[in-house]
Amino acid sequence: MVEGTKKRNKIFDYFREKEELYAGGVAWCPGCTLELTARFVPKVLGKDMVLVGCPGCSAPVFYGQNVGTWHRMTYYSCLMTGVPSSATGLARYYKKIGKDATIVCFTGDGCAADIGFQPLSGAAERNENIIYICYDNEGYMNTGYQRSSTTPLGAWTSTTPVGIAGKGKPTPSKNMPLIMAMHGAVYVATATLSHLEDFAKKLLKAKEKKDEGFAYIHVFAPCLMGWRIEPDSSIEVCRAAVRTNYFPLWEAENGKFRLTHEVASPKPVTELTKLMRKFSHLKEDGLAELQKVADERYALIKSLCDASK
C-alpha cells in the first residue's frame, strides 16, 4: 500500500488487469526489489517494447538458463558496454522504417554508472528516443556484492571490507540521476518500490515523452543479500530511504526540477542504516559523514527545484 491512502490504490489495477509476462517462479532472490521493478515496468508500459539489458542480476531471468527465457517479452541482450548504444541502433532502425517502438534499457548501477557510462552519456547527449531504467542496488550484487561507483560512503562491500585498516567505501556515491539530468535529458526521475504510484506516473511520463528524446529513471532497489537486510523488509528500506531524504523522489522535465514527494519532517539517515548490516560497523562519526552527504545532496536538489518554480 502506498502510504497515506485509505481506499485501495489504483496501482493494484496494474497487477490485476494486465497480462502476466513472466513465468511464475523466476531466478531472483525472495523479496528482491529488482524483481518487483522488472515485473512492474511492463505492467505500466505495456508489452509492445523492446527491453535491452546486459549481464547482471536481471540477466538470469531475461536471458534464461539454457531452456529459454523466463518471460514473453521482446528482449535484446548485449554486453555491459553496449546497452544504450544497442538501444540506439534499435530505435534508429525502427524510426527509419516508420515503426513506433518503445525502447527500454534495463540495467543495474554497475552498467549505468561504471562500465556502461560512456555510451549512456553519449545516448543522452544525442537525445536518442530511449528510456533508460537503472535499478540501483549500490554495487555489483550479482557477482558477489562488490563496490560500484554508486556504493555509498562507508558501506561494506566485498571489495571495501571492514577490518583494522578497512573502513568500508572511502568515497561517496556517484550522483547518477543528477548527472543524467545535467545532460539536459528530456525527462529524468528517481523512483522506488515503496512509492509505486509515483513510479508508475514517472514511467508513463517517460513513455509519453519518448518521441521528444532521452528519458532516465533511477530506481532505488535494495539488495537483501548484499546489504544484509531481512527478506521481509525490502520495501521498508525503500520507504526509509525516502523518509530520510537519503533518496529523495524528484523529476526533471525538460530541465524543470520538481520534488514529487516532499517529506514533511525527514528522519535521520540512521533510520535507514539501522535496517541493514552493510553500515553496522559505522560509528557516530561515520554516520554523521553519511548524513552530511545526504543533507548536501538534498539541499542541492531542493535548490534546483526552487529555482525551477
Add this chain to the structure above:
Amino acid sequence: MAKAQKGQVRVITGNAAAAYGAMLCRPDVATSYPITPMSEVAEQLSAFRADGLVDTEMVEVEGENSAMNVVTAASMAGGRVFTATSSWGLVFMYDAVQQASGFRAPVVMAIANRETPGILAVSGGQQDIISMRDTGWIQIIVEDCQEILDSVIMAFRLAEDFDIQLPVMVNYDGFYLSYLATAVEIPEREDADQFLAPLKQQPERPRLVPGEPLSCGTHGIEIGFMELRYKHCAALERATAKLDEIDKEFGEIFGRSYGGQIEEYRTEDAEIVLVTSGSATGTARTVVDAKRAEGIKVGLVKLRLFRPFPRKRLAEALKGKKAIGVIDRSVGFGWNCGPMYMEIRALTPEIGIIPMLSYIDGLANLDITIPHIERVIDEVSAAAQGKPYQEVTWIPMEE
C-alpha cells in the same frame, strides 16, 4: 543479369571509395566515429546523407565500441548496416565485434588498416586485422581503391546471404590506400540495386520486432552454445565458395572481378610463388613481371580472403611449386614469423614439404619496395634450387 552501364569515373581516395560503396548499398543505419586514417569515410557518408543521396540513419557515436553495438542491434532488428574504423578503434570494439559475429549479424565494416599497440604508430600495417583473426568475422583484404568500392558492395551480398549471415570486414591498407586518390569507376545506383536485388528474394532472417516474444542473445550453455558455434563455423566454410560466386557474378555485370578468395598471377607454370596481400601486391606484380623477363619462373598469389582461410584454393595454387615466399605486413607474436606465413605453413600436408620463407616488411608505413621484393624472389629462387635459406627475415632489420 544485365550488364551494367559505364559508371562515372572520378579521382577519389580509398576512404571515399569505401563510402561510395556503402552509399550505393543504401544502409538503413550507419555509425561514424573518427580515427586516422579512416575519418574521411565517416565524413563522406555524412556528406552523402546531407546531400540527400541516402536516407541512412547516421549515428555519431561517442566511441567505436558504441559504433559496433549500434549497427549490430540495428542489424538484429532487420536493418542493413555499415560502419568503418581502424586500428585502436577496432581494438576498442573487440567485445562488440565478437558479439556481432556470435549474433550472426550481417554487419559490413570497412577498415583502413593501421598498426596497433606499442609506441604510438599512426601509420599503416595489418596488425589490427591479425588481432581480429579469431572473432568469427569474414575478413577480406583488398589491393586498390577500385577494389575497395567493389568489395564493399560484394560484402553486403556475402554478409546478408541467407546461407551465410555473418559480418564482413573489408580491409585496405591505411595511408597507402586510405589517402591515395586514383581513378575509380563508380557504378550507377540502379546497377548496384540490381546486383543486391537477389538478397530480397531469399527467406527473411529472424528479426527483433517490438511486442513479439523473441529474445536475442540469450543464455545458452552446453548443447545450445555448441550448436551455435558449429553452425557459425559451417557458415564460415560456406563463405569461401560463396565469395567466388559473388565475385564472378560481379565480374559478369560490372566487368571487374578479383578472383574471389585469392587472385593468382602467372602461377600456372611458376616454379616459385610469392604470396602477398593488400596494396603491396601491385608492387609485387611489377617485380614478378621483371623477374619473368629475366627467366625466373615466379608467380604471385594475392590473398584476398583471410577469414575463412582459403585453404582449398591456396593448396591448389601452391601444390607442386618448388618454394614459397610470404610477405607479411604484421607479426605473429610468439611464433616470430608472419601470421599469413604461419597459416600457409599449416597447408604443408596439402602442398608438400618445400622451402617456405617468411618475410616481415612494411610495418608502420615502411615501404615494401621493389628492391625488397626482388630480394625475396632471389632468395626463394635460391631456396628452390636447394641452397640454404633463412626461414624468417625481417627485411628492414637486415638492411
